[in-house]
Amino acid sequence: MASKVLMKGxxxxxxxAMIAGCRHYFGYPITPxxxxxxxxxxxxxxxxxxxxxxxxxxxxxxxxxxxxxxGVRVMTSSSSPGISLKQEGISYIACAEVPCLIVNVVRGxxxxxxxxxxxxxxxxxxxxxxxxxxxxxxxxxxxxxxMADFTVLGFDLADKYRTPVMMLSDGYLGQMMEPVALPxxxxxxxxxxxxxxxxxxxxxxxxxxxxxxxPEDMEKHIEHLYxxxxxxxxxxxxxxxxxCGDAEYVMVxxxxxxxxxxxxxxxxxEQGIKLGLLRPKTLWPFPKMPISKLAxxxxxxxxxxxxxxxxxxxxxxxxAVNGLKPVELFGRTGGVVPTPNEVLTNxxxxxxxx
Amino acid sequence: xxxxxxxxxxxxxxxxxxGQGVLLAGKLIAEAxxxxxxxxxxxxxxxxxxxxxxxxxxxxxxxxxxxxxxVENPDVLMILNRPSMDKFLxxxxxxGICIYNKSIIEGFTPRSDVxxxxxxxxxxxxxxxxxKLLNMVLVGSxxxxxxxxxxxxxxxxxxxxxxxKHQNLLPLNEKAILEGAKYI
Numbered sequence: 001m002a003s004k005v006l007m008k009g010x011x012x013x014x015x016x017a018m019i020a021g022c023r024h025y026f027g028y029p030i031t032p033x034x035x036x037x038x039x040x041x042x043x044x045x046x047x048x049x050x051x052x053x054x055x056x057x058x059x060x061x062x063x064x065x066x067x068x069x070x071g072v073r074v075m076t077s078s079s080s081p082g083i084s085l086k087q088e089g090i091s092y093i094a095c096a097e098v099p100c101l102i103v104n105v106v107r108g109x110x111x112x113x114x115x116x117x118x119x120x121x122x123x124x125x126x127x128x129x130x131x132x133x134x135x136x137x138x139x140x141x142x143x144x145x146x147m148a149d150f151t152v153l154g155f156d157l158a159d160k161y162r163t164p165v166m167m168l169s170d171g172y173l174g175q176m177m178e179p180v181a182l183p184x185x186x187x188x189x190x191x192x193x194x195x196x197x198x199x200x201x202x203x204x205x206x207x208x209x210x211x212x213x214x215p216e217d218m219e220k221h222i223e224h225l226y227x228x229x230x231x232x233x234x235x236x237x238x239x240x241x242x243x244c245g246d247a248e249y250v251m252v253x254x255x256x257x258x259x260x261x262x263x264x265x266x267x268x269x270e271q272g273i274k275l276g277l278l279r280p281k282t283l284w285p286f287p288k289m290p291i292s293k294l295a296x297x298x299x300x301x302x303x304x305x306x307x308x309x310x311x312x313x314x315x316x317x318x319x320a321v322n323g324l325k326p327v328e329l330f331g332r333t334g335g336v337v338p339t340p341n342e343v344l345t346n347x348x349x350x351x352x353x354x
Numbered sequence: 355x356x357x358x359x360x361x362x363x364x365x366x367x368x369x370x371x372x373g374q375g376v377l378l379a380g381k382l383i384a385e386a387x388x389x390x391x392x393x394x395x396x397x398x399x400x401x402x403x404x405x406x407x408x409x410x411x412x413x414x415x416x417x418x419x420x421x422x423x424x425v426e427n428p429d430v431l432m433i434l435n436r437p438s439m440d441k442f443l444x445x446x447x448x449x450g451i452c453i454y455n456k457s458i459i460e461g462f463t464p465r466s467d468v469x470x471x472x473x474x475x476x477x478x479x480x481x482x483x484x485x486k487l488l489n490m491v492l493v494g495s496x497x498x499x500x501x502x503x504x505x506x507x508x509x510x511x512x513x514x515x516x517x518x519k520h521q522n523l524l525p526l527n528e529k530a531i532l533e534g535a536k537y538i
Contacts, residue, residue: 006385006394032400115400176423177381177396179388256423263421339426 004179009147009169010035012180013103014043016151017075019185022101023049024074026063028056030082031115032171033105037077057082061089061102068098069208071196073155077103079171080121081112084129090164091130095210095221097195099158101151102136103167105174108335116335117171117256119308125168126284126316133222135229137165137236138283140254144178146281152183157236159191161228168283170308172256172337238281239290243269247276249351250294252317253306254280256337261306263340264347273353274299275344283313291320302326304347309333362392362417364502365425368492369410369442370434370455375489378515379432380411382493385511386503387415395423408437415502430500432492433459434475453495453537455488471495473537479530487530494534505531 007015014036017025025044027037037053044051050067054060060076068074078086083104093100106121108114121129125138137157139150147169154165197206212218243265244250253261258279268275278294280287294300302325305314311329318327328350332338338346347353366383370376377398384396393416399409412428414420427447433439433454439462446452451469457476464470473495479487497508512527 004388006381006388006396171400172397172423175398175400177384178420179394259420260422262419266421337424339424340422341426 004181006177007144007180008035008175008177009141009144010105010174011039012144012148012182013077013151013167014039016148016183017101017155018043018047018049019183020073020152020155020188021190022073022075022155023047024067024072025050025076026052026054026060026067026074027076027078028054028060028082030079032107032117032174033077033079033103035174036103036105057085058089061086061093064100064102065089065093065096065098068093068100069096069197071193071198073099073101073159075101075103077105079105079107079115080109080118083121083124087124087130090136091128091132091134092210093164094130094134094136094225095132096208097162097225098164098208099155099162100164101154101158101167102164103169106168106170108333114335115171117173117308117337118333118335119168119170119255119257120310120312120333121168122283122307122309122312125166126286134225135232135284137161137163137232137285139165139167140281140283141167141169141173142255142258142279142281144173144176144180147173148180148182150281152188156189157232159189159193161232162195163228163232168255170256171335233285236282237285237287239287240279240281241290242277242279243274244276244278244294246274246299247294248274248299248301249304249347249353250276250278250300250302251304251306251343251347252278252280252291252313254283254313257306257308260338260340261343264343267340267344268347273348275347286316286320288316288320291317292322295321295324300325302328302351304328304330304350306330306343308337361500361502362415363420364415364430364500365428366413366415366430366432366496366500367410367425367428367442367445368413368432368434369408369438372407372409374409374434375486376409376434377411379489379493380413382508382511382515383413383415383496383502385514386507387413389507389510390503392416393418393420395420397423408435410438410442430496432496434489434492435459436462451499453492453499455492457488469499471499471537473534475534478533482530482533483526487526490527490530491534494531495537497531498535498538505535
């Protein structure tokens with residue numbers, strides 16, 4: 001195994017992106033993700049890459065659309081308000097089937113909000129923040145290591161399915177330093193891209209576009225997209241179960257919050273409470289079946305969605321549980337992060353556990 | 355490989371003014387822990403409080419996977435200014451250790467249920483050659499009190515974290531660490 005280096009989450013994404021072969025980055029600064037463009041601004045030129053600080057987020061996402069159309073690995077990053085600005089472009093990119101990686105280091109919102117960690121962009125990421133019928137693959141890292149690993153995975157899935165991929169992170173993961181074993185360049189998969197617009201000499205014209213004026217043509221195209229999404233749902237689901245085997249209560253939590261829940265699980269066991277955790281690593285596709293299975297288990301008395309929002313992911317948890325067991329929420333919002341003790345206290349309160 | 359040890363997980367908060375080397379002190383401790391094969395995490399304050407001129411970071415050294423990177427009740431505090439003492443001393447675990455810069459922190463009420471280690475860090479740093487070394491004096495005391503890593507691991511971390519053009523400053527930093535280590 002490669003030796004580990006101490007890196008900030010934002011920097012780990014930058015390094016992993018270059019290892020994955022990304023040589024095109026377009027972005028606009030915003031806290032708490034600015035270490036990522038800063039890292040790439042410094043290192044991209046040394047590796048013959050392109051780093052552009054665009055005039056706005058709207059410009060940046062459209063530069064991603066353009067260069068992605070040539071088949072190169074391309075990324076952008078921002079934080080909540082900046083990602084809102086990119087939504088029109090993301091919808092175009094999804095429709096035109098251009099592979100790219102979009103990183104959202106989520107901060108407190110709505111509005112300009114603050115720069116503290118939050119998970120209140122779940123709906124925007126998972127339900128399609130832009131207009132129209134489309135999906136993003138949404139990856140949710142929970143450590144600096146996963147920020148590096150999921151960057152490589154994100155580029156891979158984007159190329160494999162010709163689709164935009166979003167990494168949904170948060171301010172804490174972006175800012176914290178942890179040991180990371182960087183991915184090996186030799187393990188990076190390469191994909192043929194016969195659709196890329198790189199000159200039509202000797203072949204027919206390629207067209208990358210998101211306009212389908214005839215409704216029947218548009219419908220056909222959307223059906224094509226949804227066939228692809230069904231494949232992704234079948235093949236690419238990632239999640240982790242922690243102490244779920246004999247659990248009476250199961251928390252569902254992702255990202256930084258899942259780590260806090262893990263500590264809460266350990267504390268609960270010390271008090272004789274059988275608490276488990278299901279951590280989605282992909283938020284879309286969402287781990288519907290694993291949650292449904294737990295809901296059918298005799299042991300499980302209830303679920304708690306623990307998230308840094310007023311309750312967004314809980315809707316997907318409820319759909320998966322489908323009324324079989326109660327589903328409660330423990331959320332802090334606006335940039336407030338709960339302690340493990342606070343999580344456990346609220347789990348006990350919600351289910352009247354003594 | 356790390357040995358199982360009941361010293362761990364060890365949770366540390368370092369706090370002071372921006373510019374006192376709070377974040378670097380934390381990074382060195384994290385690097386030294388990593389060098390000994392431990393799980394480590396380092397998280398800075400990056401919110402509005404940082405814009406107000408104060409800085410703090412939380413470092414965790416552990417033998418197992420680290421859950422929350424932020425801790426309510428640290429085992430050890432390293433305090434570099436008075437506002438940080440007022441803010442963090444109440445959060446220190448009972449029987450915890452508070453290492454602080456006595457030179458500029460006075461007039462507060464110490465706790466009797468924790469170990470208070472008062473170090474004239476500014477004076478020591480000045481005597482060695484630069485006030486800037488005061489964070490190293492405190493890191494030295496942390497090493498001696500926590501026994502979380504060896505002197506060699508800290509020296510390795512220091513060397514690794516120092517840019518090529520500043521390698522000539524290593525002996526001064528090491529001296530500051532050794533002076534600090536006398537305060538236990």
